[in-house]
Amino acid sequence: MSDTVATAEPGYAAARERPPAGLVGPWAWARANLFSSWWSTAITLVLVYVILRALVGFVEWAFVNAIWSVPYNAQGRPDTAVCQNAKGIGACWAIIGDKYRLILFGRYPYEEQWRPAICVLLFIGLYVVSAMRRFWRKELALIWIATLAVIGVLMWGGVFGLQEVPEDYWGGLPITLILATFGLAFAFPLSVLVALGRRSKLPAIKLLCVLYVELIRGVPLISVLFMASVMFPLFMPAGVNVDKLLRAQIAFILFAGAYLAEVVRGGLQALPKGQSEAADAMGLTYWQKTGLIILPQALRLVIPPLVNTFIGFFKDTSLVLIIGLFDLLTMGKVALSDPPWQSFSTEVYVVLAIIYICFCFAMSKYSRGLEQDLNRARRR
Amino acid sequence: MSDATADPRFAAARAAPRRRLRLSWSDPTFRAIVWQVVIVGLVAAVIGYLVHNTNQNLAARHIATGFGFLDRVAGIPIGEALVPYNPAVNTYGRALLVGVLNTLKVAVVGIVLATILGTVIGIGRLSSNWLLAKLTAFYVETLRDIPLLLQLLFWYTVLQSLPAPRQSIRVGDVFLSNRGIKIPLLELQPAHEWAALAFLVGLVGTVLWNRHAARQQEATGVRPRVWPVGLALMVALPLVVWAIFGAPLTFEVPVLRGFNFQGGGSLSPEYFALLLGLVTYTAAYIAEIVRSGIQAVPQGQWEAAGALGLRSGMVLRKVILPQALRVIVPPMTSQYLNLTKNSSLAVAIGYQDIVSIANTTLNQTGQAIEGIAVIMAVYLTISLSISLFMNWYNARIALVER
Numbered sequence: 001m002s003d004t005v006a007t008a009e010p011g012y013a014a015a016r017e018r019p020p021a022g023l024v025g026p027w028a029w030a031r032a033n034l035f036s037s038w039w040s041t042a043i044t045l046v047l048v049y050v051i052l053r054a055l056v057g058f059v060e061w062a063f064v065n066a067i068w069s070v071p072y073n074a075q076g077r078p079d080t081a082v083c084q085n086a087k088g089i090g091a092c093w094a095i096i097g098d099k100y101r102l103i104l105f106g107r108y109p110y111e112e113q114w115r116p117a118i119c120v121l122l123f124i125g126l127y128v129v130s131a132m133r134r135f136w137r138k139e140l141a142l143i144w145i146a147t148l149a150v151i152g153v154l155m156w157g158g159v160f161g162l163q164e165v166p167e168d169y170w171g172g173l174p175i176t177l178i179l180a181t182f183g184l185a186f187a188f189p190l191s192v193l194v195a196l197g198r199r200s201k202l203p204a205i206k207l208l209c210v211l212y213v214e215l216i217r218g219v220p221l222i223s224v225l226f227m228a229s230v231m232f233p234l235f236m237p238a239g240v241n242v243d244k245l246l247r248a249q250i251a252f253i254l255f256a257g258a259y260l261a262e263v264v265r266g267g268l269q270a271l272p273k274g275q276s277e278a279a280d281a282m283g284l285t286y287w288q289k290t291g292l293i294i295l296p297q298a299l300r301l302v303i304p305p306l307v308n309t310f311i312g313f314f315k316d317t318s319l320v321l322i323i324g325l326f327d328l329l330t331m332g333k334v335a336l337s338d339p340p341w342q343s344f345s346t347e348v349y350v351v352l353a354i355i356y357i358c359f360c361f362a363m364s365k366y367s368r369g370l371e372q373d374l375n376r377a378r379r380r
Numbered sequence: 381m382s383d384a385t386a387d388p389r390f391a392a393a394r395a396a397p398r399r400r401l402r403l404s405w406s407d408p409t410f411r412a413i414v415w416q417v418v419i420v421g422l423v424a425a426v427i428g429y430l431v432h433n434t435n436q437n438l439a440a441r442h443i444a445t446g447f448g449f450l451d452r453v454a455g456i457p458i459g460e461a462l463v464p465y466n467p468a469v470n471t472y473g474r475a476l477l478v479g480v481l482n483t484l485k486v487a488v489v490g491i492v493l494a495t496i497l498g499t500v501i502g503i504g505r506l507s508s509n510w511l512l513a514k515l516t517a518f519y520v521e522t523l524r525d526i527p528l529l530l531q532l533l534f535w536y537t538v539l540q541s542l543p544a545p546r547q548s549i550r551v552g553d554v555f556l557s558n559r560g561i562k563i564p565l566l567e568l569q570p571a572h573e574w575a576a577l578a579f580l581v582g583l584v585g586t587v588l589w590n591r592h593a594a595r596q597q598e599a600t601g602v603r604p605r606v607w608p609v610g611l612a613l614m615v616a617l618p619l620v621v622w623a624i625f626g627a628p629l630t631f632e633v634p635v636l637r638g639f640n641f642q643g644g645g646s647l648s649p650e651y652f653a654l655l656l657g658l659v660t661y662t663a664a665y666i667a668e669i670v671r672s673g674i675q676a677v678p679q680g681q682w683e684a685a686g687a688l689g690l691r692s693g694m695v696l697r698k699v700i701l702p703q704a705l706r707v708i709v710p711p712m713t714s715q716y717l718n719l720t721k722n723s724s725l726a727v728a729i730g731y732q733d734i735v736s737i738a739n740t741t742l743n744q745t746g747q748a749i750e751g752i753a754v755i756m757a758v759y760l761t762i763s764l765s766i767s768l769f770m771n772w773y774n775a776r777i778a779l780v781e782r
Binding site: 033034036040043044047048051201202203204205208215218219220221222223226227230231233234235236237238311315316318319321322329333343345346349352353356357360361364 | 412415416419420423430433434436437438440507508509510511512515521522524525526527528529530533534537538541721722724725727728735739742748749751752755756759760763764
């Protein structure tokens with residue numbers, strides 16, 4: 001304690017001698033953090049060598065020897081001979097230039113692709129607004145409903161003079177964002193109900209909720225998706241045909257609901273019992289108690305794990321590739337099925353990975369910052 | 381409160397007769413019953429409706445329900461099987477069994493390797509070496525932010541773009557080509573079996589000696605050394621047995637014949653890509669668990685153990701690890717479960733695990749419900765087994781309280 005006071009006072013600091021030159025500056029830092037022992041020195045040297053080799057190799061592949069564009073023949077087909085020659089030496093980014101619209105927006109009508117582009121921006125805007133604590137009010141739900149409605153109008157069209165585009169033509173990044181966002185928007189209320197049900201005193205309801213959560217969490221997402229794509233048509237009355245995208249969306253909601261329910265339950269359990277007892281003592285009904293006392297506190301506790309779960313679902317949307325839905329990853333594979341470009345999968349995968357990393361990294365960074373913020377508030 | 385009225389002890393203590401159920405909305409017990417009846421009724425109605433529709437649809441499509449198809453000849457070609465399998469004679473049941481074994485093959489190996497890699501990386505993140513800590517942090521951040529499916533596809537393409545068997549990359553007697561990895565296999569002889577038996581005997585002996593040492597320590601305070609005995613029993617004894625039998629050591633080396641290799645063991649590109657993807661991805665999560673587990677042990681524990689005069693190995697084994705494991709084991713269980721469930725992504729790169737084979741089966745036979753039921757049953761069984769084992773382990777290492 002006295003140390004910090006002493007250094008904070010300017011007079012003392014001036015009076016004190018400067019530390020020896022060997023203890024400050026970059027050299028001292030390197031000695032402490034890179035060469036503190038012979039063992040540490042060996043690790044540093046090996047790693048420097050490996051990192052330099054990898055970095056030089058990557059820069060040469062991705063930039064120095066890369067092919068940025070290829071000539072097109074009279075039929076408008078790309079001539080990828082240059083790229084074939086450079087294979088293994090340099091990246092062929094020309095495939096991205098040729099296919100980025102297909103990868104991002106799928107088979108959406110080419111002239112109308114500004115619509116999914118705006119939808120992507122709207123989605124990102126929605127995430128940013130939801131992330132700001134200033135907007136953590138009841139109105140946020142209205143913002144969500146309004147934005148999702150606008151996105152629906154933009155994607156489907158058919159009103160306000162917009163050309164109608166059925167779901168079969170949707171694809172790429174909008175599908176990924178739709179699956180993730182609509183999935184969360186519907187799974188979240190479901191999960192709150194299920195989590196409450198699992199902690200309920202009513203045995204039948206508790207049993208139903210436990211069965212639902214454990215069954216879904218015990219099986220892989222793929223089997224739930226398969227179930228949606230294969231068994232769902234059997235469940236419906238004859239003649240009713242539910243769209244593939246909607247079926248996958250329902251599967252996602254059911255799947256996400258079970259996982260989110262466990263996260264919410266964690267929050268409910270972490271809340272001191274006194275809160276609930278105090279609410280009972282005030283004579284509040286169950287729903288008043290839950291809505292006004294329990295949930296506002298419990299949900300606040302679990303926001304960081306909720307964001308982490310959301311990151312997981314964002315990545316999991318790529319699984320719809322297996323049931324043949326055209327999300328971002330599937331469109332990458334579709335782009336690769338074009339004969340001239342068939343052997344340039346690494347380039348496409350790198351770009352797709354960067355897109356996914358951008359979204360997930362932003363979310364995880366945010367979740368960590370939030371966790372520290374909330375912890376600080378609680379520590380006081 | 382509703383509790384008081386429902387609690388029989390209170391009723392007995394008050395010596396008042398048990399309050400009769402009033403058919404009124406203001407009676408909590410009555411309300412509870414009504415709510416449950418309504419909700420269960422709704423769920424039952426929905427399920428009944430779906431079952432009714434399904435029956436009608438199945439009848440319309442002339443699909444018979446039931447698991448009779450399991451006895452029919454499958455005709456699904458399977459690339460790698462742990463049990464003998466011939467598509468021309470074997471049944472769907474056998475094909476599904478092959479699928480289950482393939483799932484287990486990748487899950488078990490994956491769990492072991494991911495634990496090792498994850499622990500190494502997790503400890504690396506705590507290293508005092510700045511470069512190592514940053515590099516491992518970069519690994520964890522990147523791998524966790526890319527969908528596993530994308531990583532699997534990437535690894536699969538990498539393995540497929542390896543040279544053909546004729547130009548395969550050779551490291552010693554290991555061949556790397558687009559047909560997978562070929563490794564030399566030890567030709568098993570009786571000597572090896574006897575040596576393995578000797579190792580088992582040695583293992584039991586070491587465990588017994590360890591118990592004896594613990595008793596000795598409790599009685600006298602001096603602990604006899606365990607490791608020399610363990611070394612002698614588990615390493616020297618098998619070696620001696622092996623030498624007595626003439627120390628045979630011949631390997632079946634893979635040889636290039638025509639367009640492919642013959643002999644030796646092999647890992648298919650599909651299996652290897654799946655394993656590589658699962659292990660590197662899950663290791664990133666395990667690394668975080670290990671790191672937080674070790675960080676959860678207060679610094680004072682190291683210092684206190686040191687002050688008691690324990691050697692650093694003892695500190696780690698007797699003081700730090702038991703406390704860290706308590707934090708590590710529960711989340712580790714869910715990572716093991718995740719790895720097992722994620723192995724179902726095999727279907728995307730053509731490794732024939734249970735999901736892949738069940739999917740082919742339901743496409744061929746039209747038995748959608750049974751196929752999905754098989755997948756779910758298999759995964760639920762595996763998940764429950766892992767959970768049970770890890771819960772048992774967790775209970776074993778848990779802090780014994782009062």
